[in-house]
Amino acid sequence: NLVLCSKGIPQTLAAFGLESFLDEAGCKLVFYLHRVARGVSLSTTCLLSGFQAIKLCPSISRWMDLHIKSPKCIILSCFLCWVLHFMVNIPIAMYVASPTNSKNISMVFVYRYCSSHLSGILFSVTAVIYTFIDGMCLALMLCTSISMVLVLHRHKQRVQHLRSSRLSPRTSHETRATHTILILVSMFVSFHALAAILSYLITRLQNPSQWLRSISVLVASGFPT
Secondary structure: OHHHHHHHHHHHHHHOOOOOOOOHHHHHHHHHHHHHHHHHHHHHHHHHHHHHHHHHOHHHHHHOHHHHOOHHHHHHHHHHHHHHHHHHOHHHHHHEEOHHHOOOHHHHHHHOOOEEOOOHHHHHHHHHHHHHHHHHHHHHHHHHHHHHHHHHHHHHHHHHHHHHOOOOOOOOHHHHHHHHHHHHHHHHHHHHHHHHHHHHHHHHOOOOOHHHHHHHHHHHOOOOO
16 A cells, blocks of 8 residues: 555656645655555565465474464564665665756656656665565565475375365365465566566666656556555
8 A cells, every 4th residue: 555655646646747746855755655665565475475385385384383383473574674675765765856956857857756866876786786675575486486386286186086086176275276376476576577677767768758657657556456
């Protein structure tokens, strides 16, 4: 909800022609909240997938039972995600400003309702950090999802002879769970990877089209929706 509101409401107002409706504090708050919420959403979804994979794998689950049987571990992990993204996104709050205070006219056209005056070096450093975190989350999501699918497939093969005697036309629980996992990970990776590519293109282009900006916002809002 925070991702959708912090990105969707300002973009909707800008689409109706209101381009300078936020002051400097409002721009900093909106951009900072969006980046933090997006990062936390990304990280906690990966954490959920990781905990599910641990629960499904008997050997790992027994080995880590003392560490994960208490909800304190999950609460601590989510808290650390919030702290990490609050700290990593501090440059966003420092270098985003209202269009009237812009030091970079080209960035005003990119954001329409806010501007940024990140230097080339600082932009490159923050881009590397964001890309590393996003890439790590996507890789973790892929690995845990593949491991869950393999575990479910092996379990289905082991119990298939028991179900064949019942001749039940219903789809097995393992198959339904596998379909759910594959749909989730496909949407997760596709939306986030495409959103990252479009964001990079917009920041690199001198005069990005309105169509490209609108598609980027739509794709970025796809997975949270």
